[in-house]
Amino acid sequence: MLMFLRISLWLFSFWGLQKGIQRLGKIDSQLSYFFTACSIILCLYFGAYLQALAIVAYFLLISGILLGILAFLDRKNTMLITFSVESSLLFIYFVILVSVLWKTNLVHYDNFSHWATIVKFLVTQNRLPDSMDTIISFTSYPMGSALFLYYTTKFIGYYEPILLISQAFLIFTCFYAFFACLKDRTRTLFIMILFTGIVSFNYFNIAIRMDNLLVDFLLPLIALASISGLSALRSRPIMQAIYFVATVGVLGIIKNSAIFFVILVAAYYLYLHLTKESKCSTRTHTLLHFLLPVIAAVLPSRLWSWHVSHHFTQSKHQVNLSEYQQLFQEKDASIRSTIHEKFLHTVFSFDTLSTQGIILTFALLIISYFVIRLYLKRQTHLLRWIVIEALIVFFYYLGIYAMFLFSMPTQEAIVLAGFERYASSIVFFCLGSSLFVLVRTFDDLLYEPVFAKRTYRSFASLKSKQLYQISTLLLVFCSLLLILSETNGILFTNKTYDTTIPGQFQAINADTMELNQSRYLVVSADKSSVDSYLVQSVGKYTLFSPNVEARENFIMDDKEFNALLSQYDYIVLLDDHYTFNKMIEKLIDHPLQPGVYSVTKLITK
Structure with a gap:
């Protein structure tokens, strides 16, 4: 209420x-x-x-x-x-x-x-x-x-x-x-x-x-x-x-x-x-x-x-121009060639969703132009708008291409990371603006x-x-x-939220609205999510602390394990991590369930 x-x-x-x-x-x-x-x-x-x-x-x-x-x-x-x-x-x-x-x-x-x-x-x-x-x-x-x-x-x-x-x-x-x-x-x-x-x-x-x-x-x-x-x-x-x-x-x-x-x-x-x-x-x-x-x-x-x-x-x-220059120099001729070829292939592929949107936009404009000129036999400025839209798309895609070369790290650039997300923006603009033009044009007719x-x-x-x-x-x-x-x-x-990393954080009630500087170690068996920094990013947001690290690999001896735990204030266990629980059993004689645990209490036990 x-x-x-x-x-x-x-x-x-x-x-x-x-x-x-x-x-x-x-x-x-x-x-x-x-x-x-x-x-x-x-x-x-x-x-x-x-x-x-x-x-x-x-x-x-x-x-x-x-x-x-x-x-x-x-x-x-x-x-x-x-x-x-x-x-x-x-x-x-x-x-x-x-x-x-x-x-x-x-x-x-x-x-x-x-x-x-x-x-x-x-x-x-x-x-x-x-x-x-x-x-x-x-x-x-x-x-x-x-x-x-x-x-x-x-x-x-x-x-x-x-x-x-x-x-x-x-x-x-x-x-x-x-x-x-x-x-x-x-x-x-x-x-x-x-x-x-x-x-x-x-x-x-x-x-x-x-x-x-x-x-x-x-x-x-x-x-x-x-x-x-x-x-x-x-x-x-x-x-x-x-x-x-x-x-x-x-x-x-x-x-x-x-x-x-x-x-x-x-x-x-x-x-x-x-x-x-x-x-x-x-x-x-x-x-x-x-x-x-x-x-x-x-x-x-x-x-x-x-x-x-x-x-x-x-x-x-x-x-930052110096940063752009450095990122560009990191990409040798072969890498730039790979980015170039993959970019062109993606842009001109009919399987690319943004390309489908661009094709739909121009199809609507071209068909409308011929209907007005040949069937209705009326004058129209749609041809001029088609040229303008083509220039807008060209320069926007040129900007995306330059971004992959100059401002994106090599590992992300060679796979065109986020291309569909960036390209979809111009699809929305071109489709929307074209509809504005079409409804006003047909209103005049x-x-x-x-x-x-x-x-x-x-x-x-x-x-x-x-x-x-x-x-x-x-x-x-x-x-x-x-x-x-x-x-x-x-x-x-x-439906699949509970199986996601954010869903796992929510399941253990780890969310806080108090900004803090506590040191957290997030333990997850999901190696890909740890390596992609997803676990760390969700952890920083949920735990509301900049001092959050995520780890999947716990193959180490007892001394290294104890030294690792002593670097943090809290342990956040997201799932049933087999290796981590085997190591923790040596300290407290029983495995941990998913949750947030004070390192001090674990060590004193």
């Missing part, structure tokens, strides 16, 4: 903030939810630098509650919550997903190496990490999405399902913003095209899925939501500039690699400026109106770079071009109306199948 009350209070507060922003900015609800989430992140971000992270969080929560109460008391609000076709579809989708995520725990390696660990640190410490906080390994990673998860778990409670639902909530605010790009929101077919595109992301999202906190899925969604809003606000330059600063500012602090998507959104913003300025405006004025918001939007990411350079001497994945005159009879013939209705129903059916596919995939992962 207490959990339900906390969730209800948080949702009411967010709704209150959204209502306040919607009224103040006079923007549609499709954009106001996403804009509110971005505003919360930026407020927390700047508050963290002022050593007031918790204070700002409480201020936002209380302000949201007060604004929500005012919205209820305002008699002008005839409809406190408006329901449309798109919002209803997304709400149903979100409820289905939440019902699954509510019983889901973190499993993916990267959750424990950084994304969940940083949220846990923020919740317990209420500040940004510095050089003394060795629990955080990837210190160059910005705080963007982690701050939103912090804001949620700070008041609802730190639970892994809440983390996942909070991330999904942020993602769905992006989805809702997509629909702002529609010219006519009464056309159900166009709504279903976008919604089917959204749920089709699940098919290409297998490498990431929505049951983890990784941001490779979030990056293109924020970029698309930003583009959709910029398009919808093109007649309101001041609000458009504010929206650009907020959304791109957040995009830049999600991850360092977000710079590619920042450039794409900025390029679109420049395009809007160049095409909407009046004839009396000079190029200087146009560039000035464009550059000022861009400078403001990149300030958050520049501020983070300053923070990293002044508080950390060295950081994983930090931009409708029988009745004037929105105000469109009714249920606004069709060229009865046959075209039947085709419209059948297409809509088919998209509804396809969307349902894709949603079930995603939820079933998560449910399947949940």
Whole structure:
């Protein structure tokens, strides 16, 4: 019951903030939810630098509650919550997903190496990490999405399902913003095209899925939501500039690699400026109106770079030309050739999921182009967009290729570690942006071009109306199948959770929210998980200590074994490790069950 009350209070507060922003900015609800989430992140971000992270969080929560109460008391609000076709579809989708995520725990390696660990640190410490906080390994990673998860778990409670639902909530605010790009929101077919595109992301999202906190899925969604809003606000330059600063500012602090998507959104913003300025405006004025918001939007990411350079001497994945040069020199000609051949083979293989997504995107664009030109005999700019999409894909893949050569260790580079995860980001962006273009293009081709005159009879013939209705129903059916596919995939992962390393830690109740410096030795018979540092990463996150080591090999004499144990404060036994228990029996005359044991008590026995 207490959990339900906390969730209800948080949702009411967010709704209150959204209502306040919607009224103040006079923007549609499709954009106001996403804009509110971005505003919360930026407020927390700047508050963290002022050593007031918790204070700002409480201020936002209380302000949201007060604004929500005012919205209820305002008699002008005839409809406190408006329901449309798109919002209803997304709400149903979100409820289905939440019902699954509510019983889901973190499993993916990267959750424990950084994304969940940083949220846990923020919740317990209420500040940004510095050089003394060795629990955080990837210190160059910005705080963007982690701050939103912090804001949620700070008041609802730190639970892994809440983390996942909070991330999904942020993602769905992006989805809702997509629909702002529609010219006519009464056309159900166009709504279903976008919604089917959204749920089709699940098919290409297998490498990431929505049951983890990784941001490779979030990056293109924020970029698309930003583009959709910029398009919808093109007649309101001041609000458009504010929206650009907020959304791109957040995009830049999600991850360092977000710079590619920042450039794409900025390029679109420049395009809007160049095409909407009046004839009396000079190029200087146009560039000035464009550059000022861009400078403001990149300030958050520049501020983070300053923070990293002044508080950390060295950081994983930090931009360092000397480090890049060293990693490149470690790869001789044969290794570079192997990477090159494997990269090309992967990119051009039809078995590669991201390649399938790229092919689908261009197939939709090319088929639509020929239908419009040859069948409908109308003019279209789709060919220009096909060229732009091809350039975007080319430069993004070039960036991935350079990453394997310059910034990735040799052992990971030769197997193209994480390729599918990185490549899927551009699939989401290209597919989503292409759907934006297609729905707007086909809207211009409708029988009745004037929105105000469109009714249920606004069709060229009865046959075209039947085709419209059948297409809509088919998209509804396809969307349902894709949603079930995603939820079933998560449910399947949940069934095997107890056998995973995170599941083994949970089984022995080793989790703590108190940051400590105790020394832990984690014992596991799973050699591959120990060698891949999975056990160590999960241990650091769960035990909340930077001094965690994992070991599988205990073939040693008694003296070495005793010396090894004396280096630690606690032993964490995850499973029935035969060799370890045989060695420990010499100290306490009986084997240990999985659990956490004080080394001092074991030795004194």
